[in-house]
Amino acid sequence: MKNMIRLLxxxxxxxxxxxxxxxxxxxxxxxxxxxxKYDPSLPLAFRIAHIFNKPIxxxxxxxxxxxxxxxxxxxxxxx
Amino acid sequence: xxxxxxxxxxxxxxxxxxxVLVLFASTYIIKADPDAWWRVPLAVAPVVxxxxxxxxxxxxxxxxxxxxxxxxxxxxAFGAGATAILSFGYGFLENVGFPDISLIFVLPLLxxxxxxxxxxxSRKYS
Numbered sequence: 001m002k003n004m005i006r007l008l009x010x011x012x013x014x015x016x017x018x019x020x021x022x023x024x025x026x027x028x029x030x031x032x033x034x035x036x037k038y039d040p041s042l043p044l045a046f047r048i049a050h051i052f053n054k055p056i057x058x059x060x061x062x063x064x065x066x067x068x069x070x071x072x073x074x075x076x077x078x079x
Numbered sequence: 080x081x082x083x084x085x086x087x088x089x090x091x092x093x094x095x096x097x098x099v100l101v102l103f104a105s106t107y108i109i110k111a112d113p114d115a116w117w118r119v120p121l122a123v124a125p126v127v128x129x130x131x132x133x134x135x136x137x138x139x140x141x142x143x144x145x146x147x148x149x150x151x152x153x154x155x156a157f158g159a160g161a162t163a164i165l166s167f168g169y170g171f172l173e174n175v176g177f178p179d180i181s182l183i184f185v186l187p188l189l190x191x192x193x194x195x196x197x198x199x200x201s202r203k204y205s
Contacts, residue, residue, distance in 0.1 A: 025144040032146055032204040041145050 002061045006034040008052045022051050083142035090135035097128035150200040157196030162189040 032038035105121040
């Protein structure tokens, strides 16, 4: 599932290892989440949302919603 | 999680050292008196530290993060399935003259295929 984890992490200037430590998971898990190869369990999704202070739906995206929100966040990030 | 990995390493290594020591001791004692009544319990004694090694892994499995646990479960499924197919197939070959292979080699085969399964599963998520 597409998600905004990498972009949100970059906004906070955190490394994958730092985010992994915050979430209590391995760096491998953070990487797998960011590249969309692994979807988190509900408790982990809630922890991610809490860390980034955003609703789950704003972090994990589906289909068309993914494209629109990705573009918006990329534009905001590069501005 | 690092603490869990360290504890697992210590517990598993200790069990493996125990396994080697018990194996050598039991082999030596049985050879010294092959007809003694205690040759049977001594012969299976190495299974005890092996059981503790397995227990340490099961404990570690419960403390892994969710992706690592998923990878290990996929790896074990692959290892068990592949071992079952290979040993089952080889059983038929033994019927047509292939050399008999002791059951003691099943566990090392399972562990090797489990390791291979872990590599495959890990790559799937990277």
